[in-house]
Amino acid sequence: xxxxxxxxGELPGCPPGTLFEGRRALSEAGVHRPLQAGIAGTALxxxxxxxxxxxxxxxxxxxxxxxxxxxxxxxxxxxxQTAHQLLTRGNLALARSHLLGQPVRVVRRVAGATYRYDGxxxxxxxxxxxxxxGYRIWRFLLESEAALESEGTTAATAAPERHATTRLRxxxxxxxxxxxxxxxxxxLCGLRLLTPAGPYAEAxxxxxxxxxxxxxxxxxxxxxxxxxxxxxxxLGGVGVAPDLTLLGRPGALRQARAHHVDPAQxxxxxxxxxxxxxxxMA
DNA sequence: GGGCCCGCAGGG
DNA sequence: CCCTGCGGGCCC
Numbered sequence: 354x355x356x357x358x359x360x361x362g363e364l365p366g367c368p369p370g371t372l373f374e375g376r377r378a379l380s381e382a383g384v385h386r387p388l389q390a391g392i393a394g395t396a397l398x399x400x401x402x403x404x405x406x407x408x409x410x411x412x413x414x415x416x417x418x419x420x421x422x423x424x425x426x427x428x429x430x431x432x433x434q435t436a437h438q439l440l441t442r443g444n445l446a447l448a449r450s451h452l453l454g455q456p457v458r459v460v461r462r463v464a465g466a467t468y469r470y471d472g473x474x475x476x477x478x479x480x481x482x483x484x485x486x487g488y489r490i491w492r493f494l495l496e497s498e499a500a501l502e503s504e505g506t507t508a509a510t511a512a513p514e515r516h517a518t519t520r521l522r523x524x525x526x527x528x529x530x531x532x533x534x535x536x537x538x539x540x541l542c543g544l545r546l547l548t549p550a551g552p553y554a555e556a557x558x559x560x561x562x563x564x565x566x567x568x569x570x571x572x573x574x575x576x577x578x579x580x581x582x583x584x585x586x587x588l589g590g591v592g593v594a595p596d597l598t599l600l601g602r603p604g605a606l607r608q609a610r611a612h613h614v615d616p617a618q619x620x621x622x623x624x625x626x627x628x629x630x631x632x633x634m635a
Numbered sequence: 636g637g638g639c640c641c642g643c644a645g646g647g
Numbered sequence: 648c649c650c651t652g653c654g655g656g657c658c659c
Contacts, residue, residue: 376644380654388653390642395656408643424642430649432643442641442656466645638659644652 359386359394359401362456362473369472372463379404379468385460392424392443394457396633399449400476402458403495404468408432411484417500419459419474420565423447423491434486440630444491449633451476452588456498473498478565480589480625494565523563527572528556534609539579541591541599543607546579557583559618566625573615576606592627593619600627 364383373379376388385402386393394400403421405414413420423444426436440448450457456473463469478494525531537552538545546553557578560568568574578586585591592600595616599605600623606614 387642387655389644390655392642393655404643406643412643422643429642462643636659639657641656642653646651647649 358398361399361401362458364458367470369470371470373460373468373470375466376404376468379460384458384470385468390424390443392446394443394446394450396442396445397449398446399453399455400443400446400457402460403447404460404462406462411490414461417497419495421447421493421495423493426488426490434484434488434490437489438481438491440491440628440632445633447476447493448479448491451479451493457495459495459497471497475501477501478561480566481628482625492565523558523570525556525558525570525575527570527575531556531572531575531577531612534612535577535607538577538607539582540576540607541578541582541586541604544579544582553580554578555580555583557586559615560621561587561626566621568618568621571615573613574618576614577612586622587626589626589628592623594623595620601629 360383367382367384373382373384379385380388385404391404391406392400393402405412405419405421409422411420411422423438424442425444426434426438428435438444447457454475456475459471459474460468461471474495474497476493477496481489481491484490532554535554536545537554539554554577557576558568558570559574559576560566562568562570576586582591591602593606594600597606597608608614
């Protein structure tokens, strides 16, 4: 008999705002089981809850948006980063939540040993960067589900489009042009996906638009991709080397005469989105 | 199923 | 500030 998967989402009798005295109480209520770790969950099932206790200087918390730093690689005595953070344990769990579009319970330490359950958040971005220490750290953007919903129902919102997954994808003004240059052929795998209404392709930003990445909406920052390659590219399973050969699979980036791809954006994707780590089910 | 390793505690 | 801690995921 396998242990029951930890419950995801809202817990009955525990609405946002519920207070807990100490980690023990949090644990016994099932809101956040571990007594010390900040991330709860499994490598396959994803993260189910996180605790923000202000331990990371780099974390930013603006209420509905939280920039969360992954775990590991720190000296337990000094807290200094002394090794790369790996996509394992809690970091992998959060990356799985991103992939699965699975909500994460967020708990904040509000004073002393008092913790407050603050509702469900989605992992809307997942990337890595090299910090001042010279070591790689993983970062996760958590956004309040409630805030995302009200954003979606606000008629005034412009370009952002959220699909079934939590990947934030925005429409490009130059998408049609880039697709035309490539005749709707995927630049990664060469597929030209046919439908009765015509060939289908997607315009994929190399360096994602908007925070935290801040990529430009220009043709030089776009690729013409099939839906499968688009997903894998956005989630870091495939990258493009400086010589335009592919990373993570055989092949090379297909080019069109009129379409200049900015090497700097490909470099950004390599150093922040693409990851060589094979993942739990490779 | 058992040990091992780990962490945004908590108190002294 | 330092050290003991405890449950849980995960690998053997």
